[in-house]
Amino acid sequence: MSDDPEATIAVDRLWKVFGPRAQRVPGSPLADLSAAELREKAGCLVALRDISFEVARNEVFVVMGLSGSGKSTLVRCLTRLVEPTSGEVRIDGEPVGAMSAKRLRDLRRHRVAMVFQHFGLLPHRRVLDNVAYGLEIQGAGRAERHRRAAEMLELVGLTGHERQLPEQLSGGMQQRVGLARALATDPEVLLFDEPFSALDPLIRRDMQAEVRRLHAEVGKTMLFITHDLAEALTLGDRIAVLRDGELVQVGTPEQLVGAPADDYVADFVRDVPRADVLTLRWIVRPPTAGEEHEDTPLPHDTVIRDAVSRVLTAGRPIPVTEDGRSIGVVDAERLLPALLGHRRQVPV
C-alpha cells in the first residue's frame, strides 16, 4: 500500500470474520468458500474481506452499501470498537492495532468523533451539556466547556436552544446537537454512521447541506456511511462501494457514474442523471479537419448540465480546455445523449 503522508485514515488488507477461531479464515482456503459453505463448515461469517483504502486529510469519504454489506463493521473497526480479525488501520500514520488501552481511549476521546443514526444524546441533560459532554470527559473546566459548546451550537444554528432537553427538539435539530457535540472536541476525524437515515427526506437534505457547509467551514476528515446513493453522490469527494464485505470500487462520483467497475455498480448508478455528475471531459470529441470553433472555450471540469445553454446556443462546436490546453470540442450532438442518457425509453 502507498504511504501517503497526507492520508489521515489508512486501511490495509482489513478482514473481519465473526465466529469461532475466526483468525484461521483470512488468507486460507476457507476464505474462498461461499458464505453458506463457510457458515456450514466453520460456523463463520466474513463481514469484511481484504479491504484497503486511504482517506486523505480533509476529504469527505463515503462508504456506501446495502444493508448487511459491512458498513457499520468497517467504521467500528477503525477505532477497534469491533476488533479486526487481521489487517491494519492507521490513523495519522499510527497503527491503531498497536495502541495501548490508554492510547486507544485517547484516540476515541480526542482524535476521532462519531455521529450515529440515533443521535446518542443524553436525555436528561440540557442541549448545552450534551454538546459539552466530550469536553467534560476530557477534563475541561466548566466555563471553558460551556464557552466551547455555545460556540459549536452557534456553528450549527442552534443558539437559543442551550437550555432545552433533547426531547424538546425535532429529529433534525437533535442531529445538529450530535454534530455540535462531535465537533466540540476538535477531532481530526469525524465518523458518521448513517446519521440521517431516521430523518424525513426534506430534513435529511437540509442536514446534508449542513454537513457540506460545516466541512467547508471547519475542514476535517470525514468518513460517512450511507446506503443512499443520492446522499453518497451529494457528500462524497470519493465513494467506496461495499458489497457483501468486499470493496467493489473506490472513486469520485464522476468515476462511479462514468466508469462503473462492474455490473453491480452500473446497476446502482443507472438512474443517476449523468449530465448532473459528469463533466465535459466525458463527452469531448476531437475536432474535425477544417471545422470552425467558438472563440471562448469551456474548462474541462464544467459539469455537463452547466454547459447546456452555451452549447445549445452556440453556432459552432466549443473548444474544451484543461490547463489552457485544448483537449477537444463539444457540440449539441455530444451533449444530448448525456442529457437524455439516464432515462429509459418508455414506449408510448
Ligand SMILES: Nc1ncnc2c1ncn2[C@@H]1O[C@H](COP(=O)(O)OP(=O)(O)OP(=O)(O)O)[C@@H](O)[C@H]1O
Ligand atoms: N457481532 C456480530 N456477530 C456476528 N455477525 C455480525 C456481527 N455484527 C455484524 N455481523 C454480520 O456482519 C455482516 C455485516 O454487518 P454490518 O452491520 O456491518 O452491515 P451494514 O452494512 O452496516 O448493515 P446495515 O446497513 O443493515 O446496518 C452482516 O451479515 C451481519 O449480520
